[in-house]
Amino acid sequence: ETGVTQTPRHLVMGMTNKKSLKCEQHLGHNAMYWYKQSAKKPLELMFVYSLEERVENNSVPSRFSPECPNSSHLFLHLHTLQPEDSALYLCASSRNRVSYEQYFGPGTRLTVT
Amino acid sequence: AQKITQTQPGMFVQEKEAVTLDCTYDTSDQSYGLFWYKQPSSGEMIFLIYQGSYDEQNATEGRYSLNFQKARKSANLVISASQLGDSAMYFCAMREGHSNDYKLSFGAGTTVTVRA
Numbered sequence: 001e002t003g004v005t006q007t008p009r010h011l012v013m014g015m016t017n018k019k020s021l022k023c024e025q026h027l028g029h030n031a032m033y034w035y036k037q038s039a040k041k042p043l044e045l046m047f048v049y050s051l052e053e054r055v056e057n058n059s060v061p062s063r064f065s066p067e068c069p070n071s072s073h074l075f076l077h078l079h080t081l082q083p084e085d086s087a088l089y090l091c092a093s094s095r096n097r098v099s100y101e102q103y104f105g106p107g108t109r110l111t112v113t
Numbered sequence: 114a115q116k117i118t119q120t121q122p123g124m125f126v127q128e129k130e131a132v133t134l135d136c137t138y139d140t141s142d143q144s145y146g147l148f149w150y151k152q153p154s155s156g157e158m159i160f161l162i163y164q165g166s167y168d169e170q171n172a173t174e175g176r177y178s179l180n181f182q183k184a185r186k187s188a189n190l191v192i193s194a195s196q197l198g199d200s201a202m203y204f205c206a207m208r209e210g211h212s213n214d215y216k217l218s219f220g221a222g223t224t225v226t227v228r229a
Contacts, residue, residue, distance in 0.1 A: 009156075042117070043158075043204065043219035056216070088156055102217065104150075104158035 003027040004105035021076040023091030037088040050097040117220035136205030
């Protein structure tokens with residue numbers, strides 16, 4: 001059983017909708033990450049949180065809004081998305097921000113119509 | 114510039130045979146780490162193996178080994194005795210030893226299909 005869970009696994013939303021992706025890690029880690037995986041493109045880092053503080057925002061549009069209420073939970077709030085935002089969104093965690101091993105969740109497959 | 118290059122978009126391998134997945138990287142740092150991840154159709158990324166730039170021995174983890182050639186900046190993954198469950202996408206990644214030390218740069222991936 002994976003130590004990082006993500007819900008929902010699949011999401012279809014219209015461009016005017018507001019939805020949230022949830023990530024939870026059960027590993028006692030202090031750093032969490034959001035990645036975007038589009039077809040035929042390398043994995044892109046979106047956000048990094050370390051001890052609940054955002055330490056990286058990789059030039060992500062403001063229609064993506066992360067939230068980290070505690071070290072075990074990470075959210076990605078979505079609003080007024082575009083069809084090109086359709087992708088697999090992966091959450092990961094690591095012991096701390098310098099740990100070399102990141103543990104990934106199963107991802108949320110997002111389709112924007 | 115692309116930091117990680119995986120030139121093989123897809124590969125077929127016969128069950129029980131070995132397969133080598135290519136990965137070359139680009140960095141000016143002396144300290145860096147190289148990773149391989151497996152992504153089955155279920156979507157999650159599974160960590161396989163890690164090689165530090167100062168490690169003298171090639172990393173091995175069970176059936177996975179990393180052929181690290183520092184001068185050529187290559188970090189190929191070798192999967193021995195392939196199994197049907199090895200069919201997946203494989204990603205090479207690098208973490209460079211500067212201040213953004215939590216950032217992993219990923220390659221485009223190689224799809225491996227194991228045939229019975």
